[in-house]
Amino acid sequence: MQQIASEPVLMQPIEERLELVRFKVDKRPHIRVHTEACRGCDLTPCVYVCPAGLFEILGGEMHFSYEHCLECGTCYVACERKAIEWDYPRGGWGVSFRAS
Amino acid sequence: MHAQQQFDVIVVGAGPAGSSAALALARAGLRVALIERGEYPGAKNVSGAVFYAPGLLAELLPTFWDEAPFERYITRRVLTFLGKESAFSLDFRTRHFAIPPYNGVTVLRPKFDRWLASKAVEAGALLITSTVVDDLLYEGERVIGVQCRRDDGVLYAPVVIAADGANSFLAKKAGLQREFSAEEMSLGVKEVLRLGEHAIEERFNLTGDEGMASEYVGEATGSVKGGAFLYTNRDTLSLGIIVQIASLAQERVRPYELLDRFKQHPAVAPLVRDGVTLEYSAHMIPEGGWQLVPRLVRAGLLVAGDAAALVFAAGIFLEGMNFAVASGLAAAETALEAHRHGDFSTATLMGYRKRLEQSFVLQDLQRFRLTPAFVNNERLQNLYPELLCQAAEQVFRSEGRPRKKLGSTILATLRSKVSLWTLLRDGWQAGRALFF
Numbered sequence: 001m002q003q004i005a006s007e008p009v010l011m012q013p014i015e016e017r018l019e020l021v022r023f024k025v026d027k028r029p030h031i032r033v034h035t036e037a038c039r040g041c042d043l044t045p046c047v048y049v050c051p052a053g054l055f056e057i058l059g060g061e062m063h064f065s066y067e068h069c070l071e072c073g074t075c076y077v078a079c080e081r082k083a084i085e086w087d088y089p090r091g092g093w094g095v096s097f098r099a100s
Numbered sequence: 101m102h103a104q105q106q107f108d109v110i111v112v113g114a115g116p117a118g119s120s121a122a123l124a125l126a127r128a129g130l131r132v133a134l135i136e137r138g139e140y141p142g143a144k145n146v147s148g149a150v151f152y153a154p155g156l157l158a159e160l161l162p163t164f165w166d167e168a169p170f171e172r173y174i175t176r177r178v179l180t181f182l183g184k185e186s187a188f189s190l191d192f193r194t195r196h197f198a199i200p201p202y203n204g205v206t207v208l209r210p211k212f213d214r215w216l217a218s219k220a221v222e223a224g225a226l227l228i229t230s231t232v233v234d235d236l237l238y239e240g241e242r243v244i245g246v247q248c249r250r251d252d253g254v255l256y257a258p259v260v261i262a263a264d265g266a267n268s269f270l271a272k273k274a275g276l277q278r279e280f281s282a283e284e285m286s287l288g289v290k291e292v293l294r295l296g297e298h299a300i301e302e303r304f305n306l307t308g309d310e311g312m313a314s315e316y317v318g319e320a321t322g323s324v325k326g327g328a329f330l331y332t333n334r335d336t337l338s339l340g341i342i343v344q345i346a347s348l349a350q351e352r353v354r355p356y357e358l359l360d361r362f363k364q365h366p367a368v369a370p371l372v373r374d375g376v377t378l379e380y381s382a383h384m385i386p387e388g389g390w391q392l393v394p395r396l397v398r399a400g401l402l403v404a405g406d407a408a409a410l411v412f413a414a415g416i417f418l419e420g421m422n423f424a425v426a427s428g429l430a431a432a433e434t435a436l437e438a439h440r441h442g443d444f445s446t447a448t449l450m451g452y453r454k455r456l457e458q459s460f461v462l463q464d465l466q467r468f469r470l471t472p473a474f475v476n477n478e479r480l481q482n483l484y485p486e487l488l489c490q491a492a493e494q495v496f497r498s499e500g501r502p503r504k505k506l507g508s509t510i511l512a513t514l515r516s517k518v519s520l521w522t523l524l525r526d527g528w529q530a531g532r533a534l535f536f
Binding site: 014094 | 137138139140142143144145146149208209210229230231232248249250266267269280281282285287289290291292336338345346348349352353354355356357360363364377378379380381382383384
């Protein structure tokens with residue numbers, strides 16, 4: 001595995017970047033993770049590929065949030081254990097891009 | 101069944117594929133429902149975004165360029181090989197691309213998609229926003245409608261056009277598309293930066309409404325397979341990276357870190373300096389090419405646009421919206437024909453596939469079917485851009501010492517990192533992928 005960057009490169013934390021995006025957060029989550037399947041997963045692709053940084057391993061347990069999901073679908077494609085159940089949020093909810 | 105729940109055609113997704121189809125069908129006098137899960141068309145949609153061959157719209161909207169919300173027409177194309185601290189560019193410009201209907205234009209999808217959908221509505225299509233289509237309805241093997249996620253959410257039509265985007269749950273539910281692998285899907289992340297009209301014209305050598313489409317390989321995405329783009333809008337820049345999902349996971353880098361690295365590259369930083377980020381966005385792109393195109397048809401159902409993986413990502417070509425529009429129009433023609441004959445069988449609807457085979461849509465994807473794999477070649481991604489820059493540096497370096505002729509300078513640089521045999525083999529593959 002190649003280390004890509006030795007110097008810190010992040011110009012803006014992801015949370016700040018997501019503040020620029022409009023979300024209408026549904027109370028019902030549209031992502032479900034079968035976290036028991038995540039135990040022992042060394043690769044944790046979801047942690048790295050998610051463009052909103054929604055997945056995190058804390059104390060060996062998978063933690064995730066759906067509120068700032070950009071609705072790309074990358075996480076469920078990357079997950080080799082098929083632990084992520086992903087659907088669109090209800091119509092009109094979720095992300096609304098305005099300037100892209 | 102209520103009469104208002106019965107349509108001639110249901111189109112799922114108000115992106116370029118869906119809205120083009122809905123527009124064509126409504127113009128022909130059919131009752132069309134155009135269903136969009138976003139609050140408005142374009143709310144969920146992200147492209148680079150250059151819309152190539154916008155002239156495809158001329159048949160339905162003869163003077164579209166006077167009213168379409170285009171940002172700039174592309175007269176300058178740049179391809180850059182990025183090394184760690186250097187850059188080698190091919191830079192092409194022509195005024196021949198400045199003539200309507202234009203060769204390519206930059207668009208902002210929330211604006212553009214809204215406009216295109218509004219044309220379908222003007223023609224008589226019923227646009228239903230904020231509505232997710234959860235499933236298809238069947239009568240035997242035949243699709244006869246859709247199930248929306250809302251009360252009274254059952255709509256019927258003898259033909260459904262699934263233009264529901266890259267994830268296309270409908271194509272999968274209908275058994276036309278398989279599960280995706282992380283090798284054939286890419287992730288694009290993008291920022292829109294406000295720079296101001298004047299700065300854009302000055303910085304990119306543009307006049308008036310001229311625009312630039314610039315793409316990068318090599319150090320643009322570090323060791324991750326992919327590339328970067330920088331496009332000019334009227335007073336903003338769209339810039340981002342597009343990376344193979346499998347490679348991103350393997351290299352364990354976050355996409356927004358790559359984006360920041362790209363913005364800080366010495367060849368890119370001066371171009372984006374003082375840019376104010378307006379929005380951050382992301383989208384999955386079916387870049388697998390020919391092998392990813394699903395079965396396009398079953399009785400009562402046609403699949404178009406990203407949902408059918410009709411994306412042309414072939415190195416120097418990065419096109420999708422034109423493929424979406426062309427496939428949407430072909431789907432509309434086929435649905436019309438089916439209505440004329442009152443026959444919605446697979447056999448009749450296969451006319452859709454034939455139309456795509458006769459157009460650039462499937463011809464380009466097939467002809468360049470080797471290109472996606474070639475573009476992801478390890479050396480093309482991580483070695484050759486740096487070597488090209490090193491070779492150029494050796495050629496231009498002036499140290500008060502006698503020079504060798506260029507051939508031996510370049511060859512010496514290349515052969516320091518790669519064997520002649522590998523070079524020849526990669527050269528041959530590049531040829532097969534793009535040239536012959």
